[in-house]
Structure formats: C-alpha cells, structure tokens
Amino acid sequence: MSERQANSMLSAESLQAIDREVAKYPADRKQSAVMSALRIAQVEKGWLASETIEFVAKYLGMPPIAVYEVASFYNMYDLKPVGRHKLTVCTNLPCALSGGFDAGEYLKQKLGIDYNETTADGRFTLKEGECMGACGDAPVMLVNNHRMCSWMSYDKIDKLLEDLGK
C-alpha cells in the first residue's frame, strides 16, 4: 500500500478516478475537478461527511470551506446520511402533467414516508427533485443520482422497489 493510500479516506480506485478527472484540466486548475471528486467520494461513502469534504479539499489543494461551498450549492450532494437507495422523483410541471405527482404520492404510500425522509430500516430515502431533463419520459425518477428510471407506472415502481429491496 502506497503512503498516499495509507492516509487516504478513499479507496485506491476512487483516487485513480479523481486523478483521471484532474487530468482533464490545466495543471494549475485542479479545483475544476472538485465536482467530480465529490461525486466519486459520495459514491464510495454514501454521503459527504465533513471529514470527507476536508479530505477532498486537501487532495485538490483547496481550502475546505471552498469545497463545502460547492457541496452545499449543488443539490445532488448529500451532506447528511441517506438510505441505501435514494429515490428522487421529478414533480416539476412537465412531469406533473403526465403523472409525476401521482408517482410521488404512490412512493410515499408504499414506503410509508414523506419527502426528505428515510425508512426506518435505512433502505430508502425519498426526495422531490427538479427538472432532470427527461420530461418526455415522465414520470421520471433517479436512483442514487446516476440511474434514471423512465415511464414509471405503478407496476414499474413496484418492480423497482422489489428489486432494490432484495
């Protein structure tokens, strides 16, 4: 294990992924990789604790507060623990016209939680999202930020929850 890894909060794989992002920008502009670095850290850790943010800051040579500003500005970063599966439902107008509202209500009822809550077993967190740029696929939802689920009928929601619950 390298010295860098010994002091790392993140796995070697995550660090390599961050390094690939850093390489996209001019050598003196490592800060440009902060959004990716936070995303990679969040995927590994589940959410962004202060220590994780501080680690990313140190890794990119940024003041921790500058990284925190980014983490708190963009709404897909989670600054508090979330369930194993974070479901974000779009309820913006175009989706709402094709069932976005009903899809959200159905999820609330099935999971027994409201928006911004997590099930007692820690499996699911439910969020209401803003436009995801997929309005033609309404109702649309994201699973853990990166997996987009389209045309979510009641049947497909049932199936999704069943698959995720396994």
Place this chain on the structure above:
Amino acid sequence: MTALSGHGVVLDGIAGENTWRLEDYLKRGGYAALKKIIAEQIPPENIIAEVKKSALRGRGGAGFPTGLKWSFMPRAFPGAKYICCNSDEGEPGTFKDRDIIRYNPHALIEGMIIAGYAMGCGTGYNYIHGEIFAEYERFEAALAEAREANLLGSNILGSAFSFELHAHHGYGAYICGEETALLESLEGKKGQPRFKPPFPASFGLYGKPTTINNTETFASIPYIIREGGEAFLNLGKPNNGGTKLFSVSGHVNRPGNYEIPLGTPFSELLELAGGMRGGRKLKAVIPGGSSAPVLPASIMMDLTMDYDAIAKAGSMLGSGAVIVMDETTCMVRALERLSYFYFEESCGQCTPCREGTGWLYRMVHRIEHGEGRAEDLEMLTGVSDNIMGRTICALGDAAAMPVKSFVKHFGDEFAYHIQHKCCLVPHEVQREGSKIYVEHAC
C-alpha cells in the same frame, strides 16, 4: 425510447442502440465536414462566414446568431482559448440535448472540433447536466472513440491542428445553464453568474477568451459545413435557418423530440406528437421552456414554430420545449409548481431574485390554497416588474415572465380562485387529466 422524428440535421431520425458509435456515424457521412476542412485547409474565416450564411441561431434559449458569436472571438489572442458546450439542460420541458448525446454524440464532437478550428481554440469542455449521468458516460465513451481515430487530440488527421475535448458534469443546479454560472462551475466553484461585461469572448473560462454554445447548435455545424450554409438556411426560413428539435411534453399522446424545419405550424407539430391526449381540448402551451411566457390555445393554433413568429406572439422559442396543457389543467396550480422551481433554483446572489422568487411562490401558493387576497393579482405583477431587469442574470426574468403571462392570459382563473377559494377545474378532473401516462413508451 423517446418518440423521435427527424429531418436530417441533428438527430436524423435516429435512435437506435448503436447509432452513437463512431462506426455508425461514419456510415452516415460523419466527420466528412472535418475531413474536408483539414484536406482543403479551409481558412477559419470561411467557416465562420458559412455559419453566418446558415442563419443558425443559438439553440439553448437566447437565439443569438452563432456565426456572429464566433466572430467575436479574438483569434489572434496568444495563449489558451476555450470552447464550451452547454449541455446543462435543466429548463423544465427541455430534453433534446440528452437525446443528441445519447444517439448522436459524434455530431456534437465534430461540431466542437470544427468550432475549435474556426476560433483557434485548443481545448473544449462539454458541461453535462448531472441528472443525465448515463449520457455523461456515453459522451466519454464517444470521446475515447474519437481520440482513438485521431479525430481528437494532437495533429488531428495528420494536420498541424490539435484539439482536446473533455466532459464535465454538473450536480443539480439549474443556474449552471446560464453561461457564466457554467464557467464558474467549470472552475470548481458555486455556480453564481458573473456580471457582464466583460463577456466570455474576452474573459471566459480561467479568464481566457471562451465561446459557449448549446449542444444542438454545435451538433448542427457538421451539416452546415458538409452541405453548405445555404442548404441549412433553406431548410427553415429567412433569419430562422435550419431545423430545430422541439421537445414536446405534457398532455399529448406521444411526448418526445421532434426535429422539424423552423417555420412549421404548431398544429403540425401537435399532430406529430400524436395530438391531444384523450381527444381533450387544448388550453395553453408554453412554447419555449418554462421561462417562456405561456400562450392560450387560440394564439398557438395559428402560430408557426420559429424565433420571429413566436416573439411576435409575445413569447419565446427559447430552447424549443413545448409544454402542452389541456382543459383539465388548473393554471394556478401549474404556475405554483413553476414558481416553486425558480424559488428553489435562485442562486441567491441578487436580492430582487432571491427575495422576489420566494415572494412570488408564496403568493401563488396561497391563491391556489384558497387564501388569496383581492390585491394579490396586482401585487404578483408588481413584484414581477421589480425583479425583471434588476438582476445579474436572466433567472430573475425567467421567474417573472411565467407569472406575468399566466396572469395576463388566465387572470379570470386566478380571480376565481381568490373569490371562491377553490379551483375552477375540479380536483378530480385535474387528477384524471394528469394521471400517470406511459402508454406511448416502448
């Protein structure tokens, strides 16, 4: 997949499993434009002249002439200059860039390489909406193919021209679709818009000259170079060259992207999208994304879909996002949802927007929930007027325009809510009209 229809420029009617692949793109005539430029050593100014001739206008929302924008770049400026693509598609109703990246990413890559050549830039970034992460990964895969084929990188196709292109993702902030907020975000900061001037052409990414265009704009470039500016212009109408992707959402039978010549009547677009769901009556349309003023059915049915005609009717073509609402829609509730969006997404930098969007939302919310006051309608317009033109970026205007237009065209419905403390359209009718609708999905 999303319903798609194409007229041969940006999406070409394609939406298959492998249409994104380099091999497939080459078979469709891809990279012919770039190869021609390299082989014939076409002078950059000729390329910009061709783009000007095409009357291509920015497809992201503002509709600014692309060729003119390119001519602002100081070609002779020594040192780094940048090209940025704005794929941060978060304007409610807009979902075209996702399909371009998903099905035809090499058209975008080729367009950006040509733009780099024309403006003397060595590096480009494509800023992709964080919510479409699968497309971010696909774009990276397409970039790898292009690098492998020496279409990107050092000495492209054996020439002296080098250009590198990278993908960058957002992570949930509508404001980053504003070009200077996008630059801030690319620099690894909060996405708060910059004061202009200076404009990005003189002070852009890392303080260097930068040109930012929308995904669809770049993806139109290969066609323009391959077929000529005039051919593109002739697809549309004067001052409104080419085809345009329209993202149709809401109460239609087949929501999806439709690429049609600019100047096509709205009624034809509606027909392409399968007509009104359940045969119900059209009530209103937002013709250019949630920030564009809403128009009632009577105006829409006589309208052609191009920048000039829609502007004349009092709205904007914007990003080409057509949100269709039928007679089961409560206009107060529709506006309430949009107003919440702008309140949520205001970056907080300018007081009129930060405070005003909250004020607008709370007022529309109380009207919708039977707590409206007689003076609210006037106050909605007043607050809107006090936001418009008083903020660094256009988000303030974008929040105010829906409010003003909803009140202007559907004022009676708002007055009814205030007077009767309930919706004009019964709740069960609304619910039935906007229930989960996935029948068109395959």
